[in-house]
Amino acid sequence: MNKINILIIAFFTVITACTNDFEETNTNPNTTNVGQIKASGMFEPLLYNGANFWLNYTWYWNNELVQFTAFTGGTTRQEHRYFISDANWQSVWNAYSRYGNNVTHMYDLSIDQKDRSLEAISMTLKVLYMSNLTDMFGDVPYSEAFTARKPNGTTKPQFESQKEVYEQMFADLNTANDIYATNPVFVKPALDGMYGGSMDKWRKFNNSLYLRLLMRVSGRPEMNAQAKISEVINSPSVYPIFTSNADNATVIFSGNDPYRSQFADTNExxxxxxxxxxxxxxxxxxxxxxxxxxxxxxxxxxxxxxxxxxxxxxxxxxxxxxxxxxxxxxxxxxxxxxxxxxxxxxxxxxxxxxxxxxxxxxxxxxxxxxxxxxxxxxxxxxxxxxxxxxxxxxxxxxxxxxxxxxxxxxxxxxxxxxxxxxxxxxxxxxxxxxxxxxxxxxxxxxxxxxxxxxxxxxxxxxxxxxxxxxxxxxxxxTRFAYPTTTLATNSNNVQEAIGRMGPNTMKTPVWWSKQAIAGN
The missing domain is CATH 1.25.40.390 (Serine Threonine Protein Phosphatase 5, Tetratricopeptide repeat)
Structure with missing residues (x-):
């Protein structure tokens, strides 16, 4: 298992532990055999820590980039001036990849353990995390990502075009929607701090995420997003979506360890x-x-x-x-x-x-x-x-x-x-x-x-x-650049992606963006 983890880190610079806040057997595969890990044991850290990850990134990155906030209390943080370094690119790449890796692992376990509810949830969460990785960097691995632990896996995954990544994400969301429709049993509802194990709620989230991503690529006619949006809206029994704030994909923290907000111990x-x-x-x-x-x-x-x-x-x-x-x-x-x-x-x-x-x-x-x-x-x-x-x-x-x-x-x-x-x-x-x-x-x-x-x-x-x-x-x-570690460990595939996209800088627009579509 140690050798597998070293390979994973080498190609994707991924930390395989889900969190330091939950039980070690759920978060450190080095201490246990893969067969001893339950998919349900990975779900809770992925959900709660994922929500805290979202909170941290909105505060640290999003708010500074889109001018909700600006760090003007000194010069230790200058993201609002676009002082963003290779170390930052590496950190962001690692973070989304870590969640993509762990949720893929949960998916594999759910298949082995015949847990259909977590099979569907795994696909929804994988798309949630991986859509953000591709939207931050552009072309990324998807079909071959996080396969190093498998017999025919690779430590140097192919980087697919953003169009190909989106097509695969749409396929995963549609597959998950079909599984949710069978109303599989979520065995431990208490683990689910967002929907209490309700497959109906998870299905609405899955299809709402589908709408979000369809709109994201709607400027690219080859994605046929407009027709697909119409199909979702006109088929509520097939594609149920959010109908009120009661459906919001919101993770509730109790305030008790380890279920605490990212900023629980942060002073003003x-x-x-x-x-x-x-x-x-x-x-x-x-x-x-x-x-x-x-x-x-x-x-x-x-x-x-x-x-x-x-x-x-x-x-x-x-x-x-x-x-x-x-x-x-x-x-x-x-x-x-x-x-x-x-x-x-x-x-x-x-x-x-x-x-x-x-x-x-x-x-x-x-x-x-x-x-x-x-x-x-x-x-x-x-x-x-x-x-x-x-x-x-x-x-x-x-x-x-x-x-x-x-x-x-x-x-x-x-x-x-x-x-x-x-x-x-x-x-x-x-x-x-x-x-x-x-x-x-x-x-x-x-x-x-x-x-x-x-x-x-x-x-x-x-x-x-x-x-x-x-x-x-x-x-x-307009994007974050590929970090030097990724360039060094998977050079051929990264260079192919750069050849498709343009220079590996923060001025190269991602494929679905208004700037890329306008060609300026």
Whole structure:
């Protein structure tokens, strides 16, 4: 087993342990024979640690790249200036690969142990993790990935084109959907902190993930995504999807070890005030100003996800203020002064949940599809889906308002006011696609890397690149580059992928992106 793990690390630089927080026999294959591991023993770490992984990446990477936050408390972190190194690429590659490897192992065990419920769940989770790997890097191994432990496996897997990877992910999701439809028994429901072992709920998540990824590649006509989206929407008995916030793919942490949020032991300084501040970009999309620059309306979600800077010396008028993403070092102090923080009391509590996907995202997908004529209903139906999406997002965050230092209660009137405001009104918007993109961006706050992926797909919202974003020539990273270890250990296959994609830099767009499709 040690030799197998060395080979796995050599080709994919993957750590095979699921976690340090759960029982060793479930997380360190070196201490036990493969046959002694139960698929159910791998499920719980993959779910809970996966949710914490999602939380960490949304805080550390996504928020900085898409200008929800900017680390302007010093120069130790400069991701918002696009100072991203090979070590960062390696870390991100390893993280997604680790989960892909472990969930593939769980799948193999579920087949051997004839556990149909975990067979389907394994495929759903594999697509969840691997879709993020390909969306971060472009072409990646899929069919040959993580096969080194098998008799005919390889330590040098072929890198497949993103088109091929997506086709295989779609096939896996459809296979999983068929298995869920047989209603297999989830043997230990208590292990499932997301759906309590409900195959109906997992099936909805699987098919909602399918919709997400179909929309991701919808700009590529060869994927026939528009027809497939229509098929999903018009076949609810075959493809059930999220129908309310009750279906959200949200992992619930009890707050007791080891079921604790990623940020359970994080103080306010480490989490936000000494580093990550809310940005001008986020504030201008959630705060309406009057003719004298007074703040006349605030998106009701903002006081739940954020907190005004409490210092009267730096924020004497008690306003929502954002720092500048990508600000130069010399202007950093001025930009940072009085800037608002993340709401630690809400986001970093011990039992704060982690969300992979929610109902609001599905409604935004349907709004876009209706607006573009891919599904029936036209502008009228698009408006309804859009308003459903905004309402669902506000209601989701409204449920967390009770945890703020000063409790925030959101009423139906507050939601109506938002939907009638210049921030979110369908009828007032001259560019409906941009409105959907902008509000979807806000709704994707705190959901993994989704806002970053969607920005590259749609170009929304319009982001302003700061004058300090010098490390990628003032270009928001369009992908992460393959790390040098991967280049060294699987050179031929990596070089073939680079030949298809373009230079191995953060300026080469991924295949499904708006930039790649436009050819500029």
């Amino acid at each position: 300084g480490t989490f936000t005030s000494s580093g990550r501040k809310l940005t001008e970009q986020l504030i201008k999309m959630t705060v309406l100003k009057g003719i004298n620059d007074e703040q006349v309306f605030v998106d009701p979600r903002l006081p739940i996800i954020g907190k005004k800077n409490p210092s009267l010396s730096t924020n004497p008028n008690n306003l929502w203020k954002g720092t500048i993403a990508g600000v130069s070092e010399q202007n950093q102090s001025d930009a940072d002064r009085g800037s608002s923080w993340l709401n630690t009391a809400v986001l970093a509590r011990v039992d704060a949940p982690g969300t992979f996907m929610d109902f609001a995202e599905i409604q935004f997908i349907l709004a876009e599809a209706a607006l573009k004529g891919w599904i029936a209903g036209g502008d009228t139906q698009a408006k309804q889906f859009y308003e459903n999406a905004v309402k669902a997002s506000v209601e989701k965050w409204g449920a967390y308002g009770q945890f703020s230092e000063t409790a925030v209660v959101i009423s139906e009137a507050d939601i109506t006011e938002l939907l009638q405001s210049d921030l979110a009104s369908w009828d007032k918007a001259t560019n409906k696609a941009e409105l959907i993109g902008n509000q979807k961006y806000l709704a994707l706050f705190w959901i993994g890397m989704e806002a970053y992926h969607e920005y590259r797909r749609t170009g929304f919202p319009e982001l302003t690149i700061g004058d300090g974003a010098i490390y990628n020539d003032y270009i928001l990273p």
